[in-house]
Amino acid sequence: MVTIGDVAKAAGVSRSTASYALSGKRPISPEVTDRVLAAVEQLGYTPNAGARALRTSQTQVLALFARFVEDEFAPAMLEYIKGVTDTARELGYDTLLVSDEDGPGAIRRLSGSQMVDGFVLLNVAEEDDRLEPLRSVHRPGTLVGLPGDTHGVDVFDLDFEASGRLMVEHMHGLGHREMILVSQPEDVVRRGGAYVWRLADTAKAKADELGVDLHHYFAASSQPGIGEDLHRFLDAHPHATALLLNNEGAAAALPAVLQERGLSVPHDLSVIGRYSDVFARTFSLPFSAIDSAADRLGRHAVQQLVDRIEGRIDAAAPHTVELIAPEIHDRGSMAAPPAV
Structure with a gap:
């Protein structure tokens, strides 16, 4: 293992000078510091975490x-x-x-x-x-x-509260008057997952304000449960024209559900989710979404x-x-x- 002594020898300086050049505890000339840093890079030296913690009171x-x-x-x-x-x-x-x-x-x-x-x-x-x-x-x-x-x-x-309002407002602006909101499982809420109810509560408040009929459901987060849940929600509300998803598992399962039902997006059903671009690319999801950031x-x-x-x-x-x-x-x- 490379030591500070090896670095000092390669740089042509004492151990203490090499140590001060790396720690900044004492002023060292730029020329000497450059030689020490070049030796560090050449040798692949990594400071000992324990020694660093004793010196700086930090572990990094x-x-x-x-x-x-x-x-x-x-x-x-x-x-x-x-x-x-x-x-x-x-x-x-x-x-x-x-x-x-x-x-x-x-x-x-x-x-x-x-x-x-x-x-x-x-x-x-x-x-x-x-x-x-x-x-x-x-x-x-x-x-x-x-x-x-x-x-x-x-x-x-x-801002999950603003996200709930934005989902409803945007769909309302396009002319949708009956929507389904799919949230995370109820166990998430019982554990204190406030982001679930923050989005759902503000979405419902905005829907009520705009005269939108919003049906809110908790759903499973993985297959086969989430696929069955999505079928059940769509069966219960055949006139709903917009689907809002605050459940990544639902977004991943939705393409197969739509194919099974013979529905196309956005001709038959408009969809917006809440997940990141990376998530969308990973699962090849074609749905618009609020970026989870x-x-x-x-x-x-x-x-x-x-x-x-x-x-x-x-x-x-x-x-x-x-x-x-x-x-x-x-x-x-x-x-x-x-x-x-």
């Missing part, structure tokens, strides 16, 4: 709390994880993935052991039991997901966290709550309803 490691829950669509969760880990790597940080069922205990354990510099939380619930310990430890934290109480943490999420949320969360860790944001500065405004990516699946 972020803890990412994420769980793959059986009744949620796993590929969607991977997009959020990728956004976090890619950005962390670009900023010089490694990521420790934590899926412990005891989230509060894991936060206390990792903070007490000084294994990580900060925390990123996914799967955020309305009343999330990880927030109290996160606020009490001496490490900053950011959330991808909006809890009921945002005190003491930086929060980044899609998974990658952007991960990037914003990690950048904010690293700025706090590295002191670019004052410790006393107010915490951020950033809700990304919804944007529709039109793939041609929405049009005026068929003439009666």
Whole structure:
């Protein structure tokens, strides 16, 4: 394994000079620093994490709390994880993935052991039991997901309330007066998945305001259940002309359901979902959608966290709550309803 001594020898300097050139603890001439950096690149030297932690009180490691829950669509969760880990790597940080069922205990354990510099939380619930310990430890934290109480943490999420309104408004503007909204399974709501009811409640309020008949259903997140659910909803409302999807599994299953029913989009049924461009490409989905912004949320969360860790944001500065405004990516699946 390459050591700092090897780097020093290759650069023609002492160990201490090589160390100071890399840490910035003492001024080193640009010429010497360049020689040290060239030796680092040539030898493939990686500083020892333990030694770095002793020197700087930082580990350059972020803890990412994420769980793959059986009744949620796993590929969607991977997009959020990728956004976090890619950005962390670009900023010089490694990521420790934590899926412990005891989230509060894991936060206390990792903070007490000084294994990580900060925390990123996914799967955020309305009343999330990880927030109290996160606020009490001496490490900053950011959330991808909006809890009921945002005190003491930086929060980044899609504006799901605005998304629900936008879905209904857009379809109404095209002339649709009867719609079906398909949400995540009810278990997600019982766990505190507030994004489900935030979108559904505002969609219903906007539908009532506009005189739209909106039928709201919870559905399975995977086959065969989701396919059966979609058939059942369409059977129950044969005059509905628009389908709104806040369920990635439903979007992935819908092409097969439409083919089985002999329906075409948007001639027979207009469709809008809520998922990312990456998701649409992965599953070859032709449906218009509000971008879930998974990658952007991960990037914003990690950048904010690293700025706090590295002191670019004052410790006393107010915490951020950033809700990304919804944007529709039109793939041609929405049009005026068929003439009666």
